[in-house]
Amino acid sequence: MKRKEIVLFMTVGTGFNSNSEEEGFKLLAQKLYSTINKIYPNYVIFFASQRSKHTIRYIEELFQKDNDEFIINQDYEIISIEAIDDFNSCFEAFESKIWELDYKNESEKKYEIIMDYTSGTKTMSAAMACCGMFYSKALISIGGDRSTGEVSAGTEIINYQNLYKIYDKFSLMRILF
Numbered sequence: 001m002k003r004k005e006i007v008l009f010m011t012v013g014t015g016f017n018s019n020s021e022e023e024g025f026k027l028l029a030q031k032l033y034s035t036i037n038k039i040y041p042n043y044v045i046f047f048a049s050q051r052s053k054h055t056i057r058y059i060e061e062l063f064q065k066d067n068d069e070f071i072i073n074q075d076y077e078i079i080s081i082e083a084i085d086d087f088n089s090c091f092e093a094f095e096s097k098i099w100e101l102d103y104k105n106e107s108e109k110k111y112e113i114i115m116d117y118t119s120g121t122k123t124m125s126a127a128m129a130c131c132g133m134f135y136s137k138a139l140i141s142i143g144g145d146r147s148t149g150e151v152s153a154g155t156e157i158i159n160y161q162n163l164y165k166i167y168d169k170f171s172l173m174r175i176l177f
Helices: 021-039 053-065 087-103 122-134 164-176
Strands: 005-011 043-048 076-080 111-116 138-143 157-160
Touching (some): 005 021, 005 087, 021 053, 021 138, 043 053
Parallel strands (some): 005 111
């Protein structure tokens, strides 16, 4: 049996750094790049606002520094989400991409979708987590040493979220009601 291709969904925040906006984009790019290198997906789908798309340019630069390429429409794509604080808009963007990959050609289900909801607005993260749970996709978040208030570079750990308790509760609710 052929191994499924891994498609990584990532929310992209606007980056924050008290020194400068560009430093915020670069710091976030480093964190997203670290996750991409740990998951090693076949393809990445970034869900980003117009403002947060700047971060992706820095991710490309990080790949170049490692003598690698990260090419739009070959290695990744960007899905625009302008209503970053509207739960339904965010959920629909994620759901639409899941349908495109998994359900349009159901006989060819060849993708394992992993959803990283670590970055992005709280609304984007909540919508991605709900969408991932609803469609039984692997959900991850990035943890690590938070002694500085945020995960320190080089300490990143991928946390796969175990949702079996929630799925069990849904099953029980269906039986009870």
